Amino acid sequence: MIAPPEVGTYVHQAIPGSRRITLDATGHCPQLSAPEATIEAIAAFARAPR
Incomplete structure (x- = not known):
């Protein structure tokens, strides 16, 4: 694992x-x-509306 799930959560919340x-x-691919x-x-x- 390159990064724990918490890193993904942090990035998601920041974007x-x-x-x-x-x-x-x-x-990783x-x-x-x-x-x-x-x-x-x-x-x-x-496909999702923006």
Whole structure:
């Protein structure tokens, strides 16, 4: 693990409009270990109204 979940929470709280999700992936490259879940997370963010 590079950073504990609390770091993600801190960053999320510091960036207005951000979303924090946790993928069922391993390692530091979720686009490689869980490509479908990564694509869906990005697509859901892109589809969301602003």
